[in-house]
Amino acid sequence: MNLKNGLLLLLSIFIACSAFSQVQTPLYKNANTPITSRVNDLLSRMTIEEKVGQLSALLGWDMYLKKGNQVEVSDLFKKSVAEQQIGMLWATLRADPWTKKTLKTGLNPELAANATNELQRYIIKNTRLGIPLLLAEECPHGHMAIGTTVFPTAIGQASTWDPDLIEQMASTIAVEARLQGAHIGYGPVLDLAREPRWSRMEETYGEDPYLNAEMGKAMVKGFQGNNLKSGINLASTLKHFVAYGNPDGGHNGGSISVGQRELFESYLPPFEEAVKAGAWSVMTAYNSVDGIPCSANPFLLKTVLRENWKFNGFTVSDLGSISGLYNNHNVAASKEDAAALAINSGLDQDLGGYGYGAQLLKAIEQGKVSQKTLDSAVARVLWLKFEMGLFEQPYVDPNKAAKLVGSAQNTQLANQVAKESIILLKNENHLLPLQKNLKRIAVIGPNANNSYNQLGDYTAPQQEDRVVTVLEGIRNKVGKNAEVTYVKGCNIRDTTEQSIAEAVELAKKSEVAIVVLGGSSARDFKTEYQNTGAAIVSDKISDMESGEGFDRATLDLMGYQLKLLQEVVKTGTPVILVLIEGRPLNLNWPATNVPAIINAWYPGQEGGNAIADVLFGDFNPAGRLTVSVPKSVGQLPVYYNHKQPSPHGYVEMDEKPLYSFGYGLSYTSFDYRDLEIKVSEEERDLKVAVEFKLVNTGKFDGDEVIQIYIKDNVSSVVTAVKQLKRFKRVNLKVGEAKIVKFSLTADDLAIFDNQLRKVVEPGQFTLMVGASSDDIRVQGMFNVSKEVLR
Template sequence: MKKNIKTIFCLVLAVSVFSAKSFAQSKTNLPLYKNSKASVESRIKDLLSRMTVEEKVGQISMPLGWPMYTKTETGVEVSETFKKLLKEEYTGMLWATLRADPWTKKTLANGLNPELAAKATNAIQKYAIENTHLGIPILLSEECPHGHMAIGTTVFPTSIGQGSTFNPELIKKMAAAIAEETRLQGGHVGYGPVLDLAREPRWSRVEETYGEDHVLNSRMGEAMVQGFQGNNLKSGLNVVATLKHFAAYGAPEGGHNGGSINVGLRSLNQFYLPPFKAAVKSGALSVMTAYNSIDGIPCSSNEFLLNELLRKEWGFKGFVVSDLNSISGLKANHHVADNAAEAAALSINAGLDADLSGVGYGKALRDAIKRGKVSIKTLDTAVSRALRIKFNIGLFENPYVNPENAKLKIRDTQKIALARQVARESIILLKNQNKVLPLSKTLKSIAVIGPNANNIYNQLGDYTAPQTEENIVTVLEGIKNKLPGETKINYVKGCAIRDTTQSNIDEAVRASKKSDAVIIVLGGSSARDFETEYIETGAAKINTGDNELSDMESGEGFDRATLDLLGDQIKLLKAVVETGKPVILVLIMGRPLNLNWADEYVPAILDAWYPGQEGGNAIADVIFGDYNPAGRLPISVPKSVGQLPVYYNSRFPEKHGYIEVDAKPLYSFGYGLSYSSFEYHDLKITANPSKQTVLVTFDLKNSSQIDGEEVVQLYLKNNTSSVVLPSKQLKQFSRVHLKAGEHRNIQFILNKADLEIYDKNMKWSVESGIYSIMIASSSDYVRLEGQFNMSKK
């Protein structure tokens, strides 16, 4: 009887528990995928089981985002375009919703400030959650290469300037600031870093890269990923990093953007892929495919790249997204697909998860599935990768942001100060004959000349939103901020970047003659304008007609046949130098330009690339000695396009000269001067062949009376190897600050990854033999040299 009572009691208890659980579930009506305490994988599985094929396809389709909101007199709301898209295409992602530039036609007037941007993304999320039966929030991807490309955000130097800092920790801080500004406005994925090797300076997108060296690119890529993603994607301050462009995009034939790439498998592994591998190992959760093909296979349908290498070999756990319209480009550009459905099938079967365009998958992918060209399993795999990001970032639990935080924390004083610091550290002193720099602040008059001296957009680079003038400090304004009120500043533009109808060289000469010194600011521009036409990918369409030319000679789509200063710039420079006044040339540009004449005749040259919103203050800091420059070239500057390619780490045999000119660049990778001088002493090398490590130490001394920074660089050479290698390869570097007279022992440790090569068997290995270590202040200025033996005894 007692046993029966006990059994009855257990049954009643079980029924009670079940009833309570059922009541709770019915009360909340909470499906498993909405249960934050459930595992991510179980939530994905549950959600997939509830979705139709059409809904799944919609989740991996990413249309252009800026038409999805409407600005009203009282605020912002979702547009009819978004409502229609969500109803008909079940859209799960949007790209560049907050992007503003001439291509999107979003201006300071009709675009969104940070507070309104946050309200817009909230409206998009609210509508998607409340008007779809599954209530899946939208994943929002934004352009973030040197700041979030939205109105009111902080504008940092472009990537080529970031690379010039040789300071990954600083770039990590910058990336964290960009991520915060993006996330506060409702973005979840940040496009960047760009890890393409810039081995072709005629290519229009050099400014978006960290330069020509894969080790420097790797360290910068790691820093960007760590800064973007942080340690907790649910922090509300971090975004998913998207690595661009996979792979080998930066060395197209003839410099043609998106053109085919001819590299062997060994070169691909030894040079072009390591930055991506390093960033993946740092935890990057998104990768974007490149427009180009490699050995005849488009990157957007390259199963070896996306599945075998990226996922199986490197262990990538995120999702792969196409570049804009690159899936459609399999038919339209590469001609490897007969129709849109076939292009979609080629891409998704190769491991490309998400379509940036909204037309590459969508109907085309649905057609491919109906025709049996794509399996439901393949579709589910792609969709699960996108959903995994949404769950891991906490989007189902926290789809909204606080507009007040966006209003208060974006472009605050700390981020502005950080923009100035990145700009200062990026500036490269190329020449300082007779110590013309730093200039004295007691000069009675200074001429400020040139098309880039007082143009806010020319200073900012491509992928920049419209700016209010008070947010940008030009070189002219930076100089005014630096000098006392009684100093006479004589400003004349002199000429445009390209258009010769705007030149006023005589006036510039008169201003120079009546001044004690001349600061002339030349170079290039990536500033888009509303007269420029754009192709469907957003790249600018080149205007070679006789109409008035914009300044734009760099930035996506603006490939060059020469690297000369365009328009009347060299004519202006020569006229100013002929006045006999001390001349400081400041270069604001997106790619290396021909500086042969300037190197011979101009006393002082500063390369500032595109220094961002605080560029004017940073340049003035350097010119007047409030900051001691230590930037280094991340890309070699050629003497002629006829030398190209001219990157420092080309393979043996060493290049011989031409009839007209030698084979050496004008300025080599890693080069940069300082107001200080440094001495290198006492190199010691201790190799441990069994552990495949090498300890390298040396003493560095600031032998000047000025505090400064030195970028010490360690290069390695395999004296003999099974495959042909470069004569030297950067392996490690460090930006070291030393007070006047201070000395410090510097230590580098080379590990297996530093010593490995992609050998004759297409395997990574550390080969036995003699190696040379070169401690240098640039790739062509070795200060200390020694050897070690990696042979096992």
């Protein structure tokens, strides 16, 4: 063989080997192939067991072992991979008393990134098809992991009335979680909260569907960005679908009876808008709606979500809600029947791993679930893995996690969100802002110097030096110019110890007393938990009176808190009440007897500095209530956008809340002038142009939260007395005036008529502009001449 022929032979062998290699490379591993083809190819290679495994999201925190500064996969993880072919983990990096992960046994950001890398490496190398994991994490007000940035809880986020800021916050949360190896962020929570006795109000944006929708869209956009392959974005999971936030009697997970029109008018719109914003996942709620459990409701999961809204992502159960069809709701005769009922109703994935798994395999063997139904669910989960580029890059950089998670820049953003969330409820005789030349300041109360009480539920343990309490914030503010002295006074709930007399003596010696009361969602290692993670209320005394599982029968301040406040007020020293809480509490006595009140909800790690900035005038508060504060549980439900006719008073009191939706004061004042309304009707749409002048007439620069409400004066079905349709947070300098413009569309005026058509009916509308739902400054009427079908 001559040299030329030899070279030709070698070339032929090389070409043949290359062709053979290309044939042997699975299509699903080719990044240049369309995702649809990759999903179909992978499905064609999978066994039934592997497919079912992709639908199981097991609890993740026991899947790693920490040994000093090293992390490795656990035997439980190896067993789960071998026996269940799992495709997803949930809360791998979560740390709290339920998971029994502490600052010592849990993972810092660098170790967290190492842990997720090890999990991915193991499953890719030790499974037949090498399908990477999806890792989902709790991210409602920060990634629920050690060392991350803790922002205000959702009720505080909404109180900013600043969606742009919340989008920025969500983007920061996404970066911190993604750098540690997470792919899915659970949030936003879009439950419409009209029941303050319910334990999870702090996780919501309040009582209004439009405000919820705007905040939800901001979270989705912040989490997901424009490219899930970016390495800094998360897929968003919407919670809890649907009508979870208004349970009968305030019982967490309890049933709700609601008409279909109310469902479409109030409870579904926030989810619809978040789906339109591109949300990748939707979690079902524990409750039933009109007798149908949400985790087995084909009308919600198929007709509404997929057919009407064109949702293409995947649905996931809440923890244990599939087996709950069998052992809670009793709509399934066996666990395999529950699995079949859920997946046939349109529920794709099982959070926890014990609702599907063996139960779903058994249902498939019995012919209760078709191959097509299984493949459709699996395809939607696999699609996200391809969309995120996990087959090409399943790993993260631990050095980036160590450097960027919990950074100073992120802490400053937490401070800004906290400041904007603070609501000034009362300021008699302009007691606030305080002068910085005070010499003796008393700081009193169980929430004045308790870092965990100001962080809220779904928060991991944090280093003490990362959380600034109110006491520390005030000391940071005044420095050595004033003597700042602290007495706890009492606990949130526990009445076995108190130091009220000591607090009274301190107040007498001080120029001002700042009393910090409220509630707590701080979990502790004495609390027992259900297998869903909800706390079990028991006779054991803890401070926790809010947070998942802690429903209330009253809204009164617990323990000796009211007594402490009353005794301090008796001293005659000016008193400022600061509320740190997860739900609106009974403020009847303070509203009458305390000169200044601010509500900070759970303000997060920078809460103390933010509150001090407001107290001393370095930040002019402009937070507004997103939930009405009742005078009594006997008024419940009490929300601003109730149906006509207006309610009447009771024998004991009037029907109005103590503080209404949208309420909040400022250190300055604003004037609304010269309202103009112009309607332009088009063939299939209309536009309502709104314009007016806003003037800062006070003595401080500040923000005003402008609120636009609409009332349909005559309609074919009963509608709300008013409904929020637009809002905007606007900053004005002293004496500054701005022309403010809004534009409404047909969707803003549409109702669901007696045939459940979404339609704008011709007739007269009232447009109201004001500073809260019960503080309308200017208003006008306009007419629509023809029907507009949406």
